[in-house]
Amino acid sequence: EIVLTQSPATLSLSPGERATLSCRASQSVSSYFAWYQQKPGQAPRLLIYDASNRATGIPARFSGSGSGTDFTLTISSLEPEDFAVYYCQQRSTWPPALTFGGGTKVEIK
Amino acid sequence: QVQLVQSGAEVKKPGASVKVSCKASGYTFTSYGISWVRQAPGQGLEWMGWISAYNGNTNFAQKLQGRVTLTTDTSTSTAYMELRSLRSDDTAVYYCARDRTVADYWGQGTLVTVSS
Numbered sequence: 001e002i003v004l005t006q007s008p009a010t011l012s013l014s015p016g017e018r019a020t021l022s023c024r025a026s027q028s029v030s031s032y033f034a035w036y037q038q039k040p041g042q043a044p045r046l047l048i049y050d051a052s053n054r055a056t057g058i059p060a061r062f063s064g065s066g067s068g069t070d071f072t073l074t075i076s077s078l079e080p081e082d083f084a085v086y087y088c089q090q091r092s093t094w095p096p097a098l099t100f101g102g103g104t105k106v107e108i109k
Numbered sequence: 110q111v112q113l114v115q116s117g118a119e120v121k122k123p124g125a126s127v128k129v130s131c132k133a134s135g136y137t138f139t140s141y142g143i144s145w146v147r148q149a150p151g152q153g154l155e156w157m158g159w160i161s162a163y164n165g166n167t168n169f170a171q172k173l174q175g176r177v178t179l180t181t182d183t184s185t186s187t188a189y190m191e192l193r194s195l196r197s198d199d200t201a202v203y204y205c206a207r208d209r210t211v212a213d214y215w216g217q218g219t220l221v222t223v224s225s
Binding site: 032036038043046050055087089091097099100101102103 | 146154213214
């Protein structure tokens with residue numbers, strides 16, 4: 001069973017700063033790797049798919065990189081609406097299954 | 110536009126069953142699968158299972174195997190998740206998500222509360 005470990009658990013930053021979120025897999029995963037943003041009381045929102053592709057309507061300040069076991073989500077300059085919890089996720093091809101990381105909370109410093 | 114609309118909140122007693130619906134619109138239902146994900150209060154996201162809307166193939170998280178059933182009704186573009194033998198730790202918000210190679214569109218969530 002693949003385990004995704006996100007770090008840090010909490011990131012305290014100010015608007016305008018750069019955020020770097022990490023996700024490490026316990027073994028090499030497929031290219032079906034995604035990042036989600038979740039705000040209180042809302043469903044997760046897809047940000048990045050296939051490790052580095054922005055989903056429809058996602059601002060260019062969000063970028064994803066990585067392969068194998070190490071993946072990164074970067075927010076180049078935090079906007080007030082970016083303070084939220086972020087989850088990484090990998091999807092196995094067959095049988096289809098999703099695995100989520102434990103989440104990183106980006107909070108206002 | 111793609112939309113997944115879930116049924117309303119439920120309150121159940123321990124040992125009971127719950128069935129949550131997820132009505133899809135704005136895309137060809139049978140071209141995608143549906144994943145179900147739950148989130149306990151203050152906790153992270155937990156994948157429960159996946160169903161192909163094309164042929165009904167399923168795959169489940171091991172810890173829920175035997176307690177969860179996933180079905181679809183292609184005539185109404187609706188997916189269903191039934192969870193049996195409910196326990197207090199099944200209290201959570203349950204989400205459906207359109208899933209082919211990525212879970213890209215999500216329902217609004219359904220709160221299921223298990224309490225005696």
